[in-house]
Amino acid sequence: MKRFIRDVIGWLILLAAVLTIYHFLSSPQETPDGEAYAYTSDGKVPTGLYPAVEDKTNELIQRAENRGITMFITDDFRSSADQDELYAQGRTSGGSIVTNARGGESYHNYGLAVDFALKNSQGEAIWDMNYDGNGNGKADWMEVVDLAKELGFEWGGDWPGFKDYPHLQMDFGLTISQLKEGYMPK
Ligand SMILES: [Zn+2]
Known part of the structure; x- marks a missing residue:
C-alpha cells in the first residue's frame, strides 16, 4: 500500500x-512561425478590419478583376454583438443557420476574416460556385479561392465539418482563445 x-x-x-x-x-x-505578436494591453477590442487583412483583401479583388472576375466583400469586421445576432439566426430567430460561432468565437470579431460573393455580367450578386463568367473553363468561385490562398488566406470551404464557402481568414498563428485573451498580430 x-x-x-x-x-x-x-x-x-x-x-x-x-x-x-x-x-x-x-x-x-x-506565433508558431516565430513571429512575435502584440498584446492589446489597453483592453481595446478591434473595431475594424485588421490593416494587413484589408490590404490583402483589396489585392485579391484587384487580382480577380484582372482575370475578369468581379467579386465583392459581403461581410468583414463583425462585433461580438453582431456575431451573437447572427448566431441566433436559425436558432432563436428566423432564417437558416449560417454560423456555428458565437460572439468572440469568429475571426470576423477580430477583423481577421472576410466573406465574399461574385457579381455576374448583369452586376447581380451571386453565390453560384459553378458560375464561369470569364469563360475559361474554371469556376470563378474556385479561381477566387485559389488567388486568396496564394495571398495567405485560409478558406472556410476547406474546414472539416461545417463548411463556410464564402469565408476567408488569416489567423497569423493565433487561436480564438488567444485572441479572446487580447492577443493580436503585430
Ligand atoms: Zn465568414
Whole structure:
C-alpha cells in the first residue's frame, strides 16, 4: 500500500512537471512561425478590419478583376454583438443557420476574416460556385479561392465539418482563445 501511494505521488509530481513545461511552451508569446505578436494591453477590442487583412483583401479583388472576375466583400469586421445576432439566426430567430460561432468565437470579431460573393455580367450578386463568367473553363468561385490562398488566406470551404464557402481568414498563428485573451498580430 505504501509503495502504491509513493507511486501515485511520483506520477502526480511528474504530471505537474509536464503541465508546468506545457504551460510555458504554450504561453502565447510567439506565433508558431516565430513571429512575435502584440498584446492589446489597453483592453481595446478591434473595431475594424485588421490593416494587413484589408490590404490583402483589396489585392485579391484587384487580382480577380484582372482575370475578369468581379467579386465583392459581403461581410468583414463583425462585433461580438453582431456575431451573437447572427448566431441566433436559425436558432432563436428566423432564417437558416449560417454560423456555428458565437460572439468572440469568429475571426470576423477580430477583423481577421472576410466573406465574399461574385457579381455576374448583369452586376447581380451571386453565390453560384459553378458560375464561369470569364469563360475559361474554371469556376470563378474556385479561381477566387485559389488567388486568396496564394495571398495567405485560409478558406472556410476547406474546414472539416461545417463548411463556410464564402469565408476567408488569416489567423497569423493565433487561436480564438488567444485572441479572446487580447492577443493580436503585430
Ligand atoms: Zn465568414
